[in-house]
Amino acid sequence: MIDCQTEISEGRRFAFGQNWLRFGTLIDEERIAGARRSLETALGTTDLTGRSFLDIGCGSGLFSLAAVRMGARVRSFDYDPDSVRAAGRLRQEFAPDSDWTVQRASILDTEFVQGLDRADVVYSWGVLHHTGDLWAAMEAAQGLVAPGGTLYVSIYNDQGLESRMWTAVKRRYNEYGALGRQLLLTGSMLYLGRHYPLRAARQFADRVQGTGSRSVPRPRGMSRKHDLVDWVGGYPFQVAAPEEVFAFCRERGFTLHHLKTCKGGIGCNEFVFARA
Template sequence: MIDCETEISQGRRFAFGRNWLRFGTLIDEERIADARTSLEAALGTSDLTGRSFLDVGCGSGLFSLAALRMGARVRSFDYDPDSVRAAGRVRREFAPDSDWSIQRASILDAAFVARLERADIVYSWGVLHHTGDLWAAVEATCGLVAPGGTLYVSIYNDQGLESRMWTAVKRRYNMSGSLGRQLLLAGSMLYLGRHYPLKAAHQFVGRVQGSAGRPVPRPRGMSRKHDLVDWVGGYPFQVAAPEEVFTFCRERDFALRHLKTCKGGIGCNEFVFARG
């Protein structure tokens, strides 16, 4: 087993699992419902009864749980032992007697991947770009999809120079002590929120005029606070343009069924492919 803890202690990897453990304490039925809704929208179905669902890099386990609630047989794994613990805690609290297995493993471990059964749905949201070898990870993930199955992945958008800037921030975050990390989080929050005053003013005018819409729900049942820490600290970090992901998967006999981009900004582009 590759030593995740050593990479974290040497500043070469963000402690994703510790962040997921903290987020896991917030998981409730509302967040589970939000996660399930986003999964249903992307997959185009609310019923996964009888289908196998493989969660590559399961993190908190929230989306494994959502798939389980949709009727799937769920298998999850993650490289970070704290992520495995976080998912295990969610399973114990919300699905103690379920058909859901959780393992510690890496998608880059060829021997482990070779032992896995191919799944009807292979899901990996915001994971493969943190492995340190994005395209090898995508290749391995593609190979886990059963014939006629579905691949659902999200990968950080390539913003050119800004992506290179964030790579440097993330590297510095993981090499820094507690104070340095707090300063990088504060600076990043100010940078990312530089357009918020205009948005807030627009919403205020809307409320005064009686035209404000209902509040935007939490995306995918997640937490903005934990997403910020994950974003600033998330290293290793690689990116890809949407057309790169599309071309890579098309060459491996996958047809695009769903695409949601981050509109050229920071964040993930998400793809759902059907395997021929």
């Protein structure tokens, strides 16, 4: 397995973990509650007591923690060592005595995956499309779902030409230095906010002047600022149309129980599948 830090230094991978470490300083009970609500809505339950929860690409660890709060036994792993550090810090702060393990590993590491137990809930939100091999990662993830279990994934929506454009932006972000990255972030923010120019301009002015207001949690307990950095820098980057994900999982014996799309726009389509 190629070292994550080598890939980052060579501009072939975004430093996801550094972004998650910064986001981790914002996590509080309000954000944890938001993450938990999103899990409960998608899974159709408020209680995971006695169930195993596997978090593939745990990032900050926020959703692993939400699953712990729902009663699950949680195992989390991430390829980026800084993400592992971020999740470990969150565990130490909010759930030090919980049945929750965090480790560094890759979903594309066949030997590691074969050594895992199947889980009642396999969760991977916005991760598999950043591995560099989306469909191999999907294959590995679905194979970890226990009989009668649940696969909960989100995959970037395929927008055709615009997705190709964002691929180029992301590649350049990871090749550029600090100034180039800031210019790409600013340009992307203005582009994404082009339908509400006054609000975008005001946010940009606040950011330049350092007078922005407290970071208000987005849906799922996330942060607009950190989501922007993740979006612009997130490379490797692959996309899939909803019907591709649906067909892939149906062919492997899964039934779709929940679907939330980004309505054809930028972002992730969210799927919850049940295994017979």
